[in-house]
Amino acid sequence: MGLNSVRLGKTGLQVSELALGTARFGNKRSDGGEEIPQERAHELLDRYAEAGGNFIDMADVYGGGSAEKYVGDWLADQDRDEFVLASKIYWPIREDDPNAQGLNRKHLRAQVDNILDRLGTDYVDLLYIHRWDDETPVKEFMRTLDGFVEDGRVHYLGASNRDPNAWQVAKANEIAKREGWEPFTNTQIMFNLVDRQVEPEYLPMLDSYGLGLMPFSPLAGGFLTGKYERDESPPEGSRGAHEERFHEMYLTEENFEVLDTVREVAEEYDTSPVQISLAWLLNHPSVTAPVVGPRTVNQLEANLNAADIDLSSEAFDRLDEAAQAPY
Structure with missing residues (x-):
């Protein structure tokens, strides 16, 4: 498709x-x-x-x-x-x-x-x-x-x-x-399952004015791809391995709890955390078009496959509730 x-x-x-x-x-x-x-x-x-x-x-x-x-x-x-x-x-x-x-x-x-x-x-x-x-x-x-x-x-x-x-x-x-x-x-603006700081004020403003939203970093700089694990060192060459700010922003227990739910839903849909994380944004009522930044054609293919996922309202809500919004 x-x-x-x-x-x-x-x-x-x-x-x-x-x-x-x-x-x-x-x-x-x-x-x-x-x-x-x-x-x-x-x-x-x-x-x-x-x-x-x-x-x-x-x-x-x-x-x-x-x-x-x-x-x-x-x-x-x-x-x-x-x-x-x-x-x-x-x-x-x-x-x-x-x-x-x-x-x-x-x-x-x-x-x-x-x-x-x-x-x-x-x-x-x-x-x-x-x-x-x-x-x-x-x-x-x-x-x-x-x-x-x-x-x-x-x-x-x-x-x-x-x-x-x-x-x-x-x-x-x-x-x-x-x-x-x-x-x-x-x-x-940055918006993804583990970075939702825009929700209290920014999203209501967008809805009120009817503005489109193109979220960047929809996979949280790679955290939502599932390549990071709680008790393991970040993969060599990854942002988590050499960027202290990334480590502080994303490699937290509450974010790994969100990733647990992403992985559970991905398993149910027989797909990957990448597709589920993007599918959540594609189904979000405030989002127009997430901006993906693949390095390779294979990564692009994984991003494109998210558009084929028919995410149920129940799955959307589970993901939404797993990621604690800042309010």
Whole structure:
């Protein structure tokens, strides 16, 4: 089976129920190599498109711009209009230049042109702010973003990461509404079975405004794949083996209790924790399309298989109750 299409928030645009993330495309490893070089990036894109996928998630800083370049090179042999391209702007492109970062008008205008150049296209379908900018007035960046929609370089706007928080997204949209500008219609934030900090305030705000949600890190950085065990050292080369923050965030007893339930449900469905963890998000009423970030085609296949799981309401509720929400 192929991927189904879902509505992008309250827009008229249809996207694949799983988005393909490109954060590792061209990203430099400590040994000087790339996490995902161009050839493998194109293999991932080929398989994703073959499965009916059309929603490709990028950012101007992924791989120092390489992610967009790799996608653009691949897109040159495709029908561009068949794909929904998302990218993001905020982070510095020149560390010593205060105007080459954030959401000031100069940086936004320069970067949207750079994004289009790397992609080899006239427009992006969805442009996110990659985080909030406390130094730039909201009216300034919302007016600038509205101009991109007005001139056709961007179709829809979104806000990414936990900063901005719920009230900041709402404030920006109220300003846009008052001024007659394009509002944020979509968001991207971390959300998975063991990281549910967005539930008390963020999800109700999304539901109230009718905003789409594309959760990133849907497998909790690999914890929900099931490769970690309580009483064993993390697998060599894994994030848990060398990242102290990952260890503190995920390798906790309460998270392993959630993983126990994920494994139980996976066994009942004769599938893996990967598919069950993604299926929970695919069935969540606030979620539009989780963003998966596979390193290999085999990992992508495992992600795609989640869309074929008919998760019962009883199984959804068991998973939901196992993961203690922060309220």
